[in-house]
Amino acid sequence: RACRPLLLAMEFVSLVVPGGALWNAWVAAHWDRRLKRHDYATTDVYGTVSFVLERLREIPLRCVGHLLVGACRILLRQANQLQDESDELRTAILTSGKAGLDLPTVRTLPESAVTLRRVAAVEEAAWWDM
Numbered sequence: 779r780a781c782r783p784l785l786l787a788m789e790f791v792s793l794v795v796p797g798g799a800l801w802n803a804w805v806a807a808h809w810d811r812r813l814k815r816h817d818y819a820t821t822d823v824y825g826t827v828s829f830v831l832e833r834l835r836e837i838p839l840r841c842v843g844h845l846l847v848g849a850c851r852i853l854l855r856q857a858n859q860l861q862d863e864s865d866e867l868r869t870a871i872l873t874s875g876k877a878g879l880d881l882p883t884v885r886t887l888p889e890s891a892v893t894l895r896r897v898a899a900v901e902e903a904a905w906w907d908m
Contacts, residue, residue: 789836790836790837790838790841793833793837799826799829800826800829800830800845802817802821802826802848802852803821803826803830803845803846803848803849803852804844804845804848805848806818806821806847806848806849806851806852806855807844807845807847807848807851808844808848810851815859818852818855818856818859819856819859821852821856823849823852823853823856826845826849826852827846827849830842830845830846830849
């Protein structure tokens with residue numbers, strides 16, 4: 779029985795070694811500058827959290843907290859990267875419109891072409907059956 783906690787600790791250490799399943803979350807929790815932009819973008823946060831939840835009995839509770847903090851930091855960095863990319867795209871679209879490019883016009887339809895009309899003769903029928 780005394781060996782069981784030691785075996786669990788050794789198993790946990792094998793999960794957070796470089797290339798392990800929880801490496802990115804552990805590093806993000808402790809050394810956030812060590813991971814590159816590509817590491818943050820390619821980390822599967824849902825998979826990491828699912829992996830932790832599947833092995834909740836095997837991972838010490840204190841370490842679960844560290845891993846969840848790392849997953850939150852990765853998710854925050856992914857959200858910031860997405861916002862930066864969307865800001866760049868928005869700026870590019872706005873500046874391309876000001877450049878005087880001839881963008882194609884979109885054909886519009888009259889309201890009567892897309893509006894459903896009620897038929898007064900059939901009151902009991904549902905409106906989508908008309």
